[in-house]
Amino acid sequence: MYNKFFQTTEFYLIVIISLLFLTIGSQNSAFFSINNMFDLIRSGIVPGIFVVCALIVLVSGGIDVSFPAIAAFSMFTTTTILSEAGFNGPIIVPFLIGGAIGFILGIINAVFIALFKLPTLIVTLGTSSLFSGFLLTFIGSSQISNLPTSMLNFSKMQILKFTDETGIVVGLPISVLVTAGIVILVSLLLKYTMIGRSIYAFGGDPASAERVGFSPVFIQFFVYSFVGMLSGIAGIMHTSMMRNSNPVDLMGSELLIIAAVVLGGTRISGGHGTIKGALLGLLLVITIQNSLILMGIPSYWQRFVIGALILIGTGLTAVQVKKTNAKRKSILT
Amino acid sequence: MKKASYSILSMLLILTLILAACGNNGEEQVTGEEKDGDGKYKIATVVKLTGVAWFDRLEEGIEKFGEDTGHETFMQGPQKADAALQVQIIEDLIAQKVDAITVVPFSAEALEPVLKKARDKGIVVITHEADGMKNTDFNIEAFDNYEYGAFLMDNLAEAMGEEGEYMTTVGSLTTQSHIQWEEGGYKRQLEKYPNMKAVARKLETNDDLKTASEKFRETIKAYPNLKGFQGSSGNDAAGAALAVEEMGLNGKVSVVGTSVPSVSKQYLESGAMSQIGFWDPADAGYVMNKLAEMVLDGKKEEIKEGADLGVPGYENIKVVDGKYIFGSAWVGVGKENASDYNF
Known part of the structure; x- marks a missing residue:
């Protein structure tokens, strides 16, 4: 049991993150302040949901790059509808609308993937551009700054709020609870429910999964619509946290998210990966991203570091694919 | 085979005639391609990014210029800030044979080759926010x-x-x-x-x-x-x-x-x-198109130190090295x- 734990990616990640924390902390003691820890969590609120999305899809044996587009589409369409209707109701309404729009867009992905059996990367690359283009052409292209009151209030609510010795108000946005809820829910779903286990089974070996009685069409419809819904919710959280709805926000964040999930031990070939690992991968990425100024690294170098991060993340992916291919070959011969 | 291509050719000709007639009130020469001195121009504006309030406002200036002068003016831009996407859009515009391209580059270096290509094809190029750009007729800045x-x-x-x-x-x-x-x-x-x-x-x-x-x-x-x-x-x-x-x-x-x-x-x-x-991006958009029009009209000589371009903030321009123009159009709010x- 213990020996096994020491061999997992999670274990190595914890070691790397601890070393990273110690290194940054030794450069600047402000790193270990509660303020900084809260800021790290705050940066991870929306990416945290994206990581869950990317994980589910990777486990099912696919790859999804359309979740930022779905999030942007849901959030901007929702805020456009609500601000034009002069909406004044509770915060749950934007979440429901955003989630529903995301769900529908996810279904579109699923139709191409499950029914037409097209490669997931190609489908989601296509729909990503399609959703974004549709959004800017037909829904609107200018930022919306006057959000409904309930969304503004939601962004101003903080938990664990206090004022530190330098007079800075420290607190976590309430939206962190939504992310925490989603993370727990999906962990339980993946671990203890039949549908959760079937996603792993299908990702590991689609043919065997089908033979034992799982329906691939149902699994893929579930995966992509569920992920679409989560993306929609993430979009609403992003827009209310920023107090501004910008239709070009979030786009381009997919690479770093997928890199984080892969760093967390999820196999790109499917069937393997944990939420715990994915979140640790995200923590690593966010810590590096948000500590370059603290470490006094000049801005030109910051680009370099982020680039190296993506390279290592995606490089690991490529190595994995090669390894699994080699393994499959050795079984066949 | 030959018959078919003839009929296609004649249909195209008729179409060109109709289009040209509509566009030029029937009085202009009908070749469609060549514009003479008082013809209407097709001026495209390429921005860094669509979907931001800034460039939406710039588009207002471009549309106003179109209404004021009757030229065909329009704006295009990528959905994410990416130099490569801007290059693609300009390539497309070159293929469409527009008369002038005015552009707000995301990265000046990345656009030099494609803008050179545009100028080689006789398209007037005006840039904005790209001081020192080589392949441009004029670069205009709202200010130094x-x-x-x-x-x-x-x-x-x-x-x-x-x-x-x-x-x-x-x-x-x-x-x-x-x-x-x-x-x-x-x-x-x-x-x-x-x-x-x-x-x-x-x-x-x-x-x-x-x-x-x-x-x-x-x-x-x-x-x-x-x-x-x-x-x-x-x-x-x-x-x-x-x-x-x-x-x-x-x-x-x-x-x-x-x-x-x-x-x-x-x-x-x-x-x-x-x-x-x-600076008011609407004015910047307007003045870019105005410059393009002046160059197309052959009034390049009039764009010099102290000239009045007829737009607020650009009444007394500064010109460096003959093609880098500066207004004094900033606003503090x-x-x-x-x-x-x-x-």
Whole structure:
């Protein structure tokens, strides 16, 4: 049991993150302040949901790059509808609308993937551009700054709020609870429910999964619509946290998210990966991203570091694919 | 086979005739391609990014120019800030044989080859926010970038009481104008405000509100005495102001930067942001198209030092090296006049 734990990616990640924390902390003691820890969590609120999305899809044996587009589409369409209707109701309404729009867009992905059996990367690359283009052409292209009151209030609510010795108000946005809820829910779903286990089974070996009685069409419809819904919710959280709805926000964040999930031990070939690992991968990425100024690294170098991060993340992916291919070959011969 | 191609050819000819007749009130020559002196031009404007308030406003100026003059004017731009996508759009426009392309480059270097190609094909090229660009007929700036940066710095210094630590951001390290504003501001601070100190300079925000907000949060942890923020991209100052407000630092940290009133109004009113500077992008769009028209009309000689382009802020232009034009069209907006602008 213990020996096994020491061999997992999670274990190595914890070691790397601890070393990273110690290194940054030794450069600047402000790193270990509660303020900084809260800021790290705050940066991870929306990416945290994206990581869950990317994980589910990777486990099912696919790859999804359309979740930022779905999030942007849901959030901007929702805020456009609500601000034009002069909406004044509770915060749950934007979440429901955003989630529903995301769900529908996810279904579109699923139709191409499950029914037409097209490669997931190609489908989601296509729909990503399609959703974004549709959004800017037909829904609107200018930022919306006057959000409904309930969304503004939601962004101003903080938990664990206090004022530190330098007079800075420290607190976590309430939206962190939504992310925490989603993370727990999906962990339980993946671990203890039949549908959760079937996603792993299908990702590991689609043919065997089908033979034992799982329906691939149902699994893929579930995966992509569920992920679409989560993306929609993430979009609403992003827009209310920023107090501004910008239709070009979030786009381009997919690479770093997928890199984080892969760093967390999820196999790109499917069937393997944990939420715990994915979140640790995200923590690593966010810590590096948000500590370059603290470490006094000049801005030109910051680009370099982020680039190296993506390279290592995606490089690991490529190595994995090669390894699994080699393994499959050795079984066949 | 031959018959078919003849009929297609004749149909095309008829179509061209009809189109040309509609476009030119039936009086112009009907070849369609060649425009003479008082013909109508097709002028395309390519911006860095669509979907931001800034370029939406610029589009208003372009449309107004089209209405005022009757030329066909339109705007295009990528959905994400990416130089390669801008190159693609310009390639398409060259293939469409527009008469002039006016462009706000995301990265000046990346566009040089494609703009050279456009000019080789006889298309007039006008750039904006790309001082020093080689392959352009004229580059127009709303103002001298260093002077504008200094103007922002004066505002920041006033808000900070001329002392304390401050930070600066740029949208991207490859955006020349942002770098020049930043350097103009920094130089002014060194010359005029010895009690101020830049602790973090030219942090990259990718024109993204969330990133700007995070950079501010991180910098104030590294430098707890931070008192000021000068932003460059349209979202930098708003991002910093969001963090200032959330951290309860209103009045303790002063935020200035380039932004538009619609985005910044809530922070100007709450006091999280002191002052924003900008130039009216609608005027910039209008004047770019105006320049394109003047060049197409063969009035290139009239564009010289002290000329009046007939647009506010561009009544007395400065021209450097024969093709780099500067206006003096900046606007400063604070709490009191934020409601005067609708963009």
